[in-house]
Amino acid sequence: AMRHLPYFCRGEVVKGFGRGSKELGIPTANFSEQVVENFPSDISTGIYYGWACVGNGDVHKMVLSIGWNPFYKNIKKSVETHIIHTFKEDFYGEILSIVIIGYIRPEKNFDSLEALISAIQADIEEAKRQLDLPEHLKLKEDNFFHLPESKIVNNH
Secondary structure: OHHHOOEEEEEEEEOOOOOHHHHHOOOOEEEOHHHHHOOOOOOOOEEEEEEEEEOOOOEEEEEEEEEOOHHHOOOOOEEEEEEOOOOOOOOOOOEEEEEEEEEEEOOOOOOOHHHHHHHHHHHHHHHHHHHOOHHHHHHHOOHHHOOOHHHOOOOO
């Protein structure tokens, strides 16, 4: 799975299952099915870390889940990005640019919502540690995050 990394991806943020913020207290930005279908088919499901940027905003650390979310028994594969930053408002319809840099763990099922939340919090801490490494910090400045004016959506 690592030969595809870093993996650069950009797409519109769409409404997901509506449970990241509500049930988990961990909001996620979801890509459209089209973007998910264009991911390399042999990139392993699991939890990854990297950098994310909404529109032409600042670049933030992120944790990403690729897969079926066994806890929720999804039938469609999803790619959900948790940006490690507090946004004042939703950004549905905006362009999300991400660079996936590294792999944290495979996806797995959990016995309880609490176990799932604590695993996600551990993933976030791991991502923060990894992204402070100099070789990962340099990707934060990648030109990929500077959208051409024509690609900016909703005047942002």
